[in-house]
Amino acid sequence: MSDKSTSFNSSEKHVQVIARPRPVSDNEKSQNLSSCLNVNEARREIVVNCKTSATRFFNYDHVFGFQTRQQDVYKTVVAPIVDEVLKGYSSTIFAYGQTGSGKTHTMLGKFPIDKLSKDAVSAYMAILESEAGIMPRAIHHIFQGLQRQYVDYTVKITYLELYNEELTDLLADSTSEQPEKIKIYEDKDKTNTIVGAIEAACESPFDAFKVLIKGSQRRQTAETLMNASSSRSHSIFTMTVTMKDSQGDMRLGKLHLVDLAGSENISRSGATDKRAREAGTINQSLLTLGRVITALISNEKHICYRDSKLTRILQDSLCGKTITSIIITLSPANEAETLSTLEYGHRARSLKIRPEINQLSSKDVAREYVDEIRRLRQELDAKREADGIPYSQYTALKNQMMLVQTLSDDNQSKLESNEQQIEQYRNEIEALRRQMLAQQQEFRLETNERKEILALNRHRYDELVQMTNKALTFHEHAVNTMQQLRSTRSTASALIDQYIIDCRAVGDCLQMNIQRMTEDIRSMFSNYSCSIGQVMTISNNIRQQMYVLNEKVRAVLSLAFQNFHTIFEELNQIYSQFQTELDCELKALIDMLAVELKRDERHNQRKLINIEEETLIKMKACFQDMLVSLNPTTQSLWLDLHSFFTQRISQMLTNEFRTLIQISDKSTNDDDQQFLDLPDIRNKWLVEQEKLVTTTQNELEQMISELIQSFNDLSDTSDQDDVGVRSTTLFQRIHHMCIQHGQEIRQLLETKLQNVFSQVRDEFDQQCGHLITNIEHDINQMNSLLQDINTKFETSSPIVTNDSMSHLIKQIQRIDVMTKNLEYDWQLCTQSVDKFECETILPSPPLPIPKTDVAIKLELGIKDQQTQPCLMNIDNKENIIDGNLLPAPVPIRTRSAAVPNIPWRAKTDTPFF
Numbered sequence: 042m043s044d045k046s047t048s049f050n051s052s053e054k055h056v057q058v059i060a061r062p063r064p065v066s067d068n069e070k071s072q073n074l075s076s077c078l079n080v081n082e083a084r085r086e087i088v089v090n091c092k093t094s095a096t097r098f099f100n101y102d103h104v105f106g107f108q109t110r111q112q113d114v115y116k117t118v119v120a121p122i123v124d125e126v127l128k129g130y131s132s133t134i135f136a137y138g139q140t141g142s143g144k145t146h147t148m149l150g151k152f153p154i155d156k157l158s159k160d161a162v163s164a165y166m167a168i169l170e171s172e173a174g175i176m177p178r179a180i181h182h183i184f185q186g187l188q189r190q191y192v193d194y195t196v197k198i199t200y201l202e203l204y205n206e207e208l209t210d211l212l213a214d215s216t217s218e219q220p221e222k223i224k225i226y227e228d229k230d231k232t233n234t235i236v237g238a239i240e241a242a243c244e245s246p247f248d249a250f251k252v253l254i255k256g257s258q259r260r261q262t263a264e265t266l267m268n269a270s271s272s273r274s275h276s277i278f279t280m281t282v283t284m285k286d287s288q289g290d291m292r293l294g295k296l297h298l299v300d301l302a303g304s305e306n307i308s309r310s311g312a313t314d315k316r317a318r319e320a321g322t323i324n325q326s327l328l329t330l331g332r333v334i335t336a337l338i339s340n341e342k343h344i345c346y347r348d349s350k351l352t353r354i355l356q357d358s359l360c361g362k363t364i365t366s367i368i369i370t371l372s373p374a375n376e377a378e379t380l381s382t383l384e385y386g387h388r389a390r391s392l393k394i395r396p397e398i399n400q401l402s403s404k405d406v407a408r409e410y411v412d413e414i415r416r417l418r419q420e421l422d423a424k425r426e427a428d429g430i431p432y433s434q435y436t437a438l439k440n441q442m443m444l445v446q447t448l449s450d451d452n453q454s455k456l457e458s459n460e461q462q463i464e465q466y467r468n469e470i471e472a473l474r475r476q477m478l479a480q481q482q483e484f485r486l487e488t489n490e491r492k493e494i495l496a497l498n499r500h501r502y503d504e505l506v507q508m509t510n511k512a513l514t515f516h517e518h519a520v521n522t523m524q525q526l527r528s529t530r531s532t533a534s535a536l537i538d539q540y541i542i543d544c545r546a547v548g549d550c551l552q553m554n555i556q557r558m559t560e561d562i563r564s565m566f567s568n569y570s571c572s573i574g575q576v577m578t579i580s581n582n583i584r585q586q587m588y589v590l591n592e593k594v595r596a597v598l599s600l601a602f603q604n605f606h607t608i609f610e611e612l613n614q615i616y617s618q619f620q621t622e623l624d625c626e627l628k629a630l631i632d633m634l635a636v637e638l639k640r641d642e643r644h645n646q647r648k649l650i651n652i653e654e655e656t657l658i659k660m661k662a663c664f665q666d667m668l669v670s671l672n673p674t675t676q677s678l679w680l681d682l683h684s685f686f687t688q689r690i691s692q693m694l695t696n697e698f699r700t701l702i703q704i705s706d707k708s709t710n711d712d713d714q715q716f717l718d719l720p721d722i723r724n725k726w727l728v729e730q731e732k733l734v735t736t737t738q739n740e741l742e743q744m745i746s747e748l749i750q751s752f753n754d755l756s757d758t759s760d761q762d763d764v765g766v767r768s769t770t771l772f773q774r775i776h777h778m779c780i781q782h783g784q785e786i787r788q789l790l791e792t793k794l795q796n797v798f799s800q801v802r803d804e805f806d807q808q809c810g811h812l813i814t815n816i817e818h819d820i821n822q823m824n825s826l827l828q829d830i831n832t833k834f835e836t837s838s839p840i841v842t843n844d845s846m847s848h849l850i851k852q853i854q855r856i857d858v859m860t861k862n863l864e865y866d867w868q869l870c871t872q873s874v875d876k877f878e879c880e881t882i883l884p885s886p887p888l889p890i891p892k893t894d895v896a897i898k899l900e901l902g903i904k905d906q907q908t909q910p911c912l913m914n915i916d917n918k919e920n921i922i923d924g925n926l927l928p929a930p931v932p933i934r935t936r937s938a939a940v941p942n943i944p945w946r947a948k949t950d951t952p953f954f
């Protein structure tokens with residue numbers, strides 16, 4: 042159930058339509074009839090489940106359920122309307138629906154009539170607690186409102202019945218045989234006025250209830266097939282209320298409660314004869330009402346109010362100045378009539394209304410008085426005629442009446458003459474009243490404000506008193522404390538003075554420190570800028586020196602090749618010289634033998650043999666000497682070769698090789714493993730080189746032994762008779778052997794030296810390559826670091842913070858470490874190059890091959906005057922390659938002394954980044 046109430050005092054509204062279906066009656070249930078409706082109160086929707094057509098949906102301003110109580114209908118729909126009547130509006134509530142659908146139940150309801158004869162209070166209670174409908178509840182509501190809101194009021198009730206287009210006053214005395222016919226007159230201003238109807242003045246709701254019951258009992262009813270007590274007349278119950286408020290304003294409120302006759306179709310109603318006529322008339326009235334509604338919705342110019350008395354009476358209600366509501370009552374078991382009623386209500390909902398307040402003018406009030414006097418006169422006449430009043434009284438009364446009439450007429454004329462003045466006064470009073478109301482409102486606001494200010498001031502005053510008390514207490518405390526403070530102030534002031542002096546001194550000191558620090562920072566920045574410049578210069582120098590180093594290494598390698606080439610050439614020369622000498626000796630021997638043979642062949646035969654044997658022995662000895670000279674214990678070629686390899690490899694492994702490995706692996710974590718393996722590597726290398734030298738030496742020894750064996754064989758197979766031939770063959774064989782073995786020795790030496798050289802060169806490339814890569818890596822890191830510092834320096838804030846200072850110092854330390862590393866690496870590189878240049882690339886001068894005694898003798902004997910053949914002497918010799926002047930090679934013994942020991946790079950020197 043909705044509690045929503047509606048206000049009608051605003052702008053344009055539409056006619057409110059409320060649907061109220063009743064439950065299926067017992068009679069209908071016995072006929073197996075059921076409801077065709079579904080009700081959704083929340084959505085204010087009624088659904089008709091049509092048997093023959095599609096389901097229909099209807100929406101209204103309110104929709105009640107089947108079991109809705111009477112008081113809920115009143116509270117929801119009627120109470121707001123009655124409130125508007127009490128404000129001076131006219132309102133009309135229709136009940137429209139099929140016969141037996143509940144119109145009378147809704148409008149009048151059921152209440153205990155018999156109790157009205159007893160006391161008013163219990164009757165009141167009984168009515169309101171019963172199944173009373175809208176009419177009795179509205180009476181109660183109106184009287185309650187009037188008593189509460191207004192200083193003076195009048196209530197008049199008319200109760201009419203429209204039956205067969207004839208109006209009957211239901212309040213007329215039922216004893217009179219022919220009740221007065223009521224007529225409807227139209228005024229000049231087209232207002233319909235009902236003449237002849239009794240207006241029952243009611244001073245209390247009790248009076249009004251009596252009137253209502255009287256009228257209801259008189260209402261004509263007739264039986265139909267549909268409803269045993271069905272009413273086929275329209276009843277119009279009207280309450281007219283005049284109200285006067287405390288300001289003297291008068292208003293007129295009107296409430297029409299219309300219980301229309303059944304709206305059903307005549308054929309379906311089952312009425313016949315007189316009732317058929319009745320039914321036809323009923324339908325004509327309702328059809329006229331429907332047409333009027335349609336015309337009003339369509340804004341037609343001509344509205345056919347005059348076609349029926351019903352529409353004439355209700356013209357005010359329909360034309361829009363009245364608050365109008367229609368309650369459509371529904372019989373849920375009758376689908377066709379229900380649909381018809383729903384559509385009627387739906388159409389009526391489109392009617393627009395614009396209610397207006399009925400303000401009563403003095404003219405209206407005067408007319409009211411005149412009507413009242415006329416009514417009273419009529420009553421008096423009737424009374425006189427009925428009861429037979431004595432003439433004297435009658436005359437007196439008549440004179441009195443005449444006097445009253447005269448006075449009334451005078452008053453009427455005076456009233457009319459003063460009407461304008463009264464209206465003027467009224468307007469003035471209204472203006473003054475409005476002004477006074479505004480002033481009152483202002484005064485009320487001002488008073489409220491002042492009250493609030495006063496309350497606030499009181500509150501503040503209380504707070505102030507409390508604070509004053511607190512302040513007094515505090516003052517006492519303060520006085521005591523002040524006395525204590527005074528005593529300590531003198532000592533404290535001395536301390537404070539001293540403290541201030543100290544602070545000033547510290548401040549001065551701090552200021553000086555800050556100035557000094559600022560200077561330091563400035564100088565540091567300038568130093569830092571210089572350092573960066575220097576580092577950049579060093580970096581460029583390193584690059585240049587790297588380039589020079591590369592060039593130098595390349596040149597040194599070229600020189601090494603050249604030296605080796607020279608060595609081989611000298612070896613060739615030695616070999617050629619040896620061969621030439623041998624040939625010369627042999628040739629001289631042969632020549633000498635030939636001379637001897639020619640001179641005394643026989644005598645000398647023995648001598649020849651001796652010479653031959655001697656020669657062979659000497660040659661054997663010579664080769665044996667040669668063999669002896671190959672012994673490693675003697676100072677010979679092998680010794681030199683052996684010592685060269687041993688020294689070279691040993692130094693390389695102990696100094697350069699290990700250093701370079703360490704440098705290249707400086708960023709790895711397994712340095713210890715590298716150090717542990719180095720002695721092993723070094724021993725392996727030494728053993729391999731020993732093996733190489735020993736193998737070479739063994740091969741040479743083997744070859745020379747074979748040569749000696751050949752001489753032995755030759756000596757054993759000598760034939761005394763064939764000395765000449767043997768000697769020739771022998772010499773040829775010796776010559777051949779010398780050539781063959783000499784070439785083999787030379788090739789062997791050449792191959793071995795070339796292997797050694799290429800091995801040393803590869804090592805150099807590998808090791809120097811690592812070193813150069815390290816240096817380049819360091820340079821790149823340093824450059825990036827410098828770039829980073831420059832960027833930070835340029836973008837940094839001019840104020841140097843502690844963080845940036847520490848960062849700067851850290852970076853400078855890094856640069857220092859890197860510079861040291863670079864210097865260290867560069868030193869290593871330089872030393873390695875120098876050492877390599879001194880020891881490896883420039884080999885020792887080849888030693889002369891030892892000569893045989895025969896050769897020496899022959900040389901001494903034959904070429905006594907000739908100069909000693911000059912072997913390769915590279916001391917102080919300048920080598921010119923491609924026009925470049927290269928330094929002279931250093932002798933091997935001085936070279937080893939010139940190589941400085943390369944310092945080890947300590948682990949702690951590793952940069953911390």
Ligand SMILES: Nc1ncnc2c1ncn2[C@@H]1O[C@H](COP(=O)(O)OP(=O)(O)OP(=O)(O)O)[C@@H](O)[C@H]1O
Binds near residue numbers: 138142144
């Ligand atoms: N909402 C309702 N709840 C319970 N009973 C109802 C309701 N409405 C109507 N009735 C009952 O239905 C019967 C017919 O109702 P009512 O006389 O009010 O119909 P009606 O429309 O006034 O008929 P008519 O047009 O002949 O006057 C009555 O007995 C009444 O008590």
